[in-house]
Amino acid sequence: MVNEIRAMTADLNWREAMDPWAFVVAAYVVGLGATAAMVLWSLYTMRRAEKRRDEARRR
Template sequence: MREAMDAWTFVIASYAVGVGATLAMIAWSLISMKRAEARRDKARGQR
């Protein structure tokens, strides 16, 4: 039995959270961009 903490568990978890948050922010940005483009096109009377 080891008494020392295994830091790799926390390193892997932090990378997973970081990558997940980055992907979520990219998806949110793309959705927001598409909505803004649709509002712009509607205001210009194109659609």
């Protein structure tokens, strides 16, 4: 019985002692990745719009 309580307490302490930095780093990676994707998508659509504008001016 005592060993079971110690095992449960040790498991509880391990959960409380989890390092949150892995989640913080993951959040930054997701945030920066999404920002980079949005910037690249914006550049692509901007160049496509400029190309269509130039083609319309030539007509």
